[in-house]
Amino acid sequence: DTGVSQDPRHKITKRGQNVTFRCDPISEHNRLYWYRQTLGQGPEFLTYFQNEAQLEKSRLLSDRFSAERPKGSFSTLEIQRTEQGDSAMYLCASSLALSGQETQYFGPGTRLLVL
Amino acid sequence: AQSVTQLGSHVSVSEGALVLLRCNYSSSVPPYLFWYVQYPNQGLQLLLKYTSAATLVKGINGFEAEFKKSETSFHLTKPSAHMSDAAEYFCAVNGGAPGTASKLTFGTGTRLQVTL
DSSP states (O other): OOOOEEEOSEEEEOTTOOEEEEEEOOTTOOEEEEEEEOTTSOOEEEEEEETTEEEEEOTTOOTTEEEEOGGGSOEEEEESSOOGGGOEEEEEEEEOOSSSOOOOEEOOOEEEEEO | OOEEEEEOSEEEEETTSOEEEEEEEEOSSOOEEEEEEEOTTOOEEEEEEEOSSOSEEEOGGGOEEEEEGGGTEEEEEESSOOGGGOEEEEEEEEOOOTTSOOOOEEOOOEEEEEEO
8 A cells, every 4th residue: 555646746837827736546445535725724625536436526626627537546637727826735635435434545745836 | 514623723832741732623413523634745644533433532643532522522632742743733524424425624724833
């Protein structure tokens, strides 16, 4: 068990550019979550997948954000036309949801800075 | 809807002193409660969790938390602080019914400083 990994760890981009982040969950975990954390705040839920299906999206996830989890393994989060307000830490978590006692394990995060 | 409130955005203790980080929750269903720790520029590491089994929950690194339904609290404690405990601590609640989505709702965090 190698844990949840995220790539890249840091990303600096210019306003208006597109960026894509990748998350590799713990193998055999069926759920994958994305959260966003801004400075001085706790993480906020963005979206989650059960296997390959995206089952819930937060109101925080504007139309410029899209997430995928093809084949129910790794996931990508893309932000189009980035804005300075998108600067944050993007955290991925995975879990094995069986009988309701679900524990989410987090990756190291991708820190995005939009100039 | 579920929510958590962490009282005190910054807590400073001396090395060897008791650590007490406060968390109060609000949930319309029996909650699952979690404490996570975050070191600078890193992700969140699970310290401990309450899932309705025992009200006193022991976690890693000597931390423990007690679920008190009457006070809607889940405070985190450690008898003796160590310098390595300096980090940001987040309380989170997950109130989904079994088998449903279990997104976490986090508090705003408490930064623990440990001094010599």
